Amino acid sequence: MVSKLYLLTLGAAALISASPVANEQAVDVSSVLAPVATEAVPPLPAHASSSKGFKLVAFPTDHSDPLAPTVKGMFLNSYHHGAGLNLAVLHGIDAHNPGAVFYLNKKPGHPANILTSSGAFPYSFNVPHPGGKGAQDVMFPVGDVGTPVAIKEGPPSKGIYVLNEMQTAGRGSFLACKRPVPYYHNTEMIVLQYTYGVTPQGCVPVRLVLECAHLPAPQPNGPASHDHVRPTLTAGEALHLYLVSVPAAIGTFFYTFTRHTLRRWRNGVNAPPNISAAARLKRDLFTSIGALMTVFSLRELQYIQRxxxxxxxxxxxxxxxxxxxxxxxxxxxxxxxxxxxxxxxxxxxxxxxxxxxxxxxxxxxxxxxxxxxxxxxxxxxxxxxxxxxxxxxxxxxxxxxxxxxxxxxxxxxxxxxxxxxxxxxxxxxxxxxxxxxxxxxxxxxxxxxxxxxxxxxxxxxxxxxxxxxxxxxxxxxxxxxxxxxxxxxxxxxxxxxxxxxxxxxxxxxxxxxxxxxxxxxxxxxxxxxxxxxxxxxxxxxxxxxxxxxxxxxxxxxxxxxxxxxxxxxxxxxxxxxxxxxxxxxxxxxxxxxxxxxxxxxxxxxxxxx
Incomplete structure (x- = not known):
């Protein structure tokens, strides 16, 4: 379920907020540990806004690096997860690359984590565990892999940004690295990585700053998934489902089943002859279910399908x-x-x-x-x-x-x-x-x-x-x-x-x-x-x-x-x-x-x- 947050800050990254709900607590960002970056991010234009969703914008913290001007202002645009591939790509925003939308997920009694708003699974934004050598890919895994990231509310000039929320291990740094990707025929991309050590050649350390974005409502069984929450109906829609559509569906089902069965008996439709009477009865039951597609509304069908x-x-x-x-x-x-x-x-x-x-x-x-x-x-x-x-x-x-x-x-x-x-x-x-x-x-x-x-x-x-x-x-x-x-x-x-x-x-x-x-x-x-x-x-x-x-x-x-x-x-x-x-x-x-x-x-x- 989408977390209900109260954050207030200034900057292009602005804030994410929404109304609180019963049995959930707002995330207390003031308890998050110090930021990764040691160099100051340039002051951002003062602007305050709010939203449930956000995009992640890269701001270099080493402005002397030749890659810094290219990377500055790039959005985390897409993630790629598959066999031997766990890749996050930064891209300049345009009509074809609008930037991925994220949200902060918070279940009662569980820590908050950042999830993507697209994909068939609710991929979590994780960084590698400490101990790996050199720069490693940022991960969007399914399951308990890597270390979750969290948000940090910085001074008003720095906005809200992402860091490794790990209290017992050392902090690392996000990197923007220019490299060819073999999976995509060695196409050169700016990929997001993470390191607990030195910054390798071809990479620049960055801070990921939050910028408000519209969070699309989760579509049942669609490409968006917000913690796989079951779609909800309004009170009026729920009343219509249980008081109108369900009784109508029951009546339609029995009417259709009776009609199919009587037609088959009347016309002697028993082909092929080796299909048993019990099997023909199953067929009639299954065929009758198909008639229910037009009884329920589309939203009701999506609500029923779990x-x-x-x-x-x-x-x-x-x-x-x-x-x-x-x-x-x-x-x-x-x-x-x-x-x-x-x-x-x-x-x-x-x-x-x-x-x-x-x-x-x-x-x-x-x-x-x-x-x-x-x-x-x-x-x-x-x-x-x-x-x-x-x-x-x-x-x-x-x-x-x-x-x-x-x-x-x-x-x-x-x-x-x-x-x-x-x-x-x-x-x-x-x-x-x-x-x-x-x-x-x-x-x-x-x-x-x-x-x-x-x-x-x-x-x-x-x-x-x-x-x-x-x-x-x-x-x-x-x-x-x-x-x-x-x-x-x-x-x-x-x-x-x-x-x-x-x-x-x-x-x-x-x-x-x-x-x-x-x-x-x-x-x-x-x-x-x-x-x-x-x-x-x-x-x-x-x-x-x-x-x-x-x-x-x-x-x-x-x-x-x-x-x-x-x-x-x-x-x-x-x-x-x-x-x-x-x-x-x-x-x-x-x-x-x-x-x-x-x-x-x-x-x-x-x-x-």
């Missing part, structure tokens, strides 16, 4: 004893869009990493809901013999509208191929369901013709994905085809839910990256994937959109591309089944479904490719 995609992946990895690595894709990786997190699960440790295949998985949920159960993705990746399963925790709408998710998907693919140790495009299978299948096809479209607002991938003429698996893809955003009318009421989705998704996600009309169904045959000519499978339920509203998209991709037609490699596209329509039927069946442990059999056989075919 777990993030990361929560689900971590719980699954723990239960299956799988090695998990979570990598932050920063705003630099996404080309200025919101950060995302890529979760890497090791599936096969018998071979050297990157010598086999990897499945990059995009979950469904209408771009407004997190992943609930990674089991279907794990089953598919295991069946295709993947060494790793990479699940993208993309930003959710409305906090992250279109094309944020595409930019994050591009960053995820780029990480696997260029930065994760050397997967080739030919070893990557991109899979997704519903909105995630939309994203998989959007990524393939981006490889054909890059979206003008999303950075391009570094592709050669032979760069081609091993496969695309698109399960019940949303390929169109307006309900104009027969299946939208014919299956409205049979499927878990409806024309009303299609409108709800567009309202939150805000796709741009006419763009193929938002609606792959709009792309014609010439657009998809020689697309960059060797094997493609699209599935549709016979009773789902997206059925005709998926069939048309597959036809534009030359479904069931094998052609030789310019490199002499065969591209193969299949579309499978599953009678009597609904949207993402195989995903719900795998999650519920139902075997023998038409769509489930199709996707598992396709995954098996990828094993020896």
């Amino acid at each position: 777990r993030t995609t990361g929560d689900a992946v971590r719980a699954f990895a723990t239960s299956r004893k799988l090695k998990l690595e979570s990598v932050l894709l920063s705003d630099l990786d996404t080309g200025g869009f919101a950060p995302a997190t890529l979760h890497l699960l090791d599936l096969d440790g018998s071979k050297p990493l990157h010598s086999g295949k990897v499945m990059l998985y995009f979950h469904g949920g209408a771009y407004i809901s997190a992943l609930n159960n990674p089991r279907p993705a794990h089953v598919l990746a295991s069946r295709m013999g993947a060494q790793q399963l990479a699940i993208l925790e993309y930003g959710l709408a409305p906090a992250c509208p279109y094309p944020t998710q595409l930019a994050q998907a591009v960053a995820a693919l780029q990480y696997l191929v260029e930065k994760h140790g050397g997967y080739s495009y030919q070893s990557v299978v991109v899979a997704g369901e519903s909105a995630g299948a939309n994203l998989a096809l959007a990524l393939l479209a981006h490889m054909q013709t890059p979206h003008p607002r999303v950075k391009s991938l570094s592709l050669t003429p032979s760069s081609s994905l091993l496969g695309i698996l698109a399960i019940s893809a949303r390929t169109r955003n307006d309900p104009t085809r027969l299946s939208h009318e014919e299956n409205d009421g049979k499927d878990m989705l409806s024309k009303a839910s299609m409108a709800r998704i567009s309202e939150a996600w805000k796709p741009v009309a006419g763009e193929v990256w938002a609606a792959p169904d709009l792309a014609d045959r010439s657009f998809w000519h020689n697309f960059r994937a060797k094997h493609v499978l699209l599935t549709a339920g016979g009773d789902e509203i997206y059925r005709d959109d998926i069939i048309h998209t597959a036809e534009m991709m030359n479904a069931d037609v094998s052609d030789e591309d310019e490199e002499g490699q065969e591209s193969r596209v299949e579309v499978i329509v599953c009678p009597g089944e609904v949207h993402v039927q195989c995903v719900s069946d795998m999650a519920l442990g139902i075997e023998g479904g038409i769509m489930t059999t199709a996707v598992l056989e396709w995954a098996d075919s990828m094993r020896d490719v």
Whole structure:
């Protein structure tokens, strides 16, 4: 929860403040120890203001250093956390580099710490423990790593600044260092480091001064996270949720379930015959839940959803004893869009990493809901013999509208191929369901013709994905085809839910990256994937959109591309089944479904490719 502070000072850094709340105490900055820097910071213009959030501005304390004029006034702009990388970058502020926003977090009975206001986790601003040699990177870790930093209220001319809050060990100093970063192809950056000893060459000691900044409200399941607090509703919203929406949802659920069950019995819809009566009952229950999307408001849906995609992946990895690595894709990786997190699960440790295949998985949920159960993705990746399963925790709408998710998907693919140790495009299978299948096809479209607002991938003429698996893809955003009318009421989705998704996600009309169904045959000519499978339920509203998209991709037609490699596209329509039927069946442990059999056989075919 955001700390409630009372601070008063003068200077550009100003102060952070807010109203106190019950059971929390204001942070007493007067007890913080003396500052790190020994040289005076030049007087700052007198100005007082207040805010809950703040940015961190670098002011050199050694003005004779040749790097000092460059560094002076730079903001801590971004942080990069991943395999072998823990980096904080200083940058001059501009439209593309606005500076990261931080806040002071204070729980009752716990010390305060500074957290970032962006990223899939609430990263804490830490410095290295004493004892390390030379300058070390400032850290933004998850968990108990390093030493937390705190704030210090200095004289009015110096503002409020950050220091190492460690009472028993010696103080060190922040450094601004100019150096190439191998992770970013040796691009030269000004990085923030910390030292308990001498200042190395190419670095200048700095003080980090606080400057007021607007702290965005935490978006549930979005890229911002303020201590993972559950979103709150006003008293009026809470009354509406429990007195209106919940009763309406209960009634809608039982009405829909009864209608589905009676329709199936009346029409004799029992295919496939090897599905038991109990399994069909589970299917009807699951399909009926989908109707609730239009009963609750968007804020109510976000309030109800407690777990993030990361929560689900971590719980699954723990239960299956799988090695998990979570990598932050920063705003630099996404080309200025919101950060995302890529979760890497090791599936096969018998071979050297990157010598086999990897499945990059995009979950469904209408771009407004997190992943609930990674089991279907794990089953598919295991069946295709993947060494790793990479699940993208993309930003959710409305906090992250279109094309944020595409930019994050591009960053995820780029990480696997260029930065994760050397997967080739030919070893990557991109899979997704519903909105995630939309994203998989959007990524393939981006490889054909890059979206003008999303950075391009570094592709050669032979760069081609091993496969695309698109399960019940949303390929169109307006309900104009027969299946939208014919299956409205049979499927878990409806024309009303299609409108709800567009309202939150805000796709741009006419763009193929938002609606792959709009792309014609010439657009998809020689697309960059060797094997493609699209599935549709016979009773789902997206059925005709998926069939048309597959036809534009030359479904069931094998052609030789310019490199002499065969591209193969299949579309499978599953009678009597609904949207993402195989995903719900795998999650519920139902075997023998038409769509489930199709996707598992396709995954098996990828094993020896």
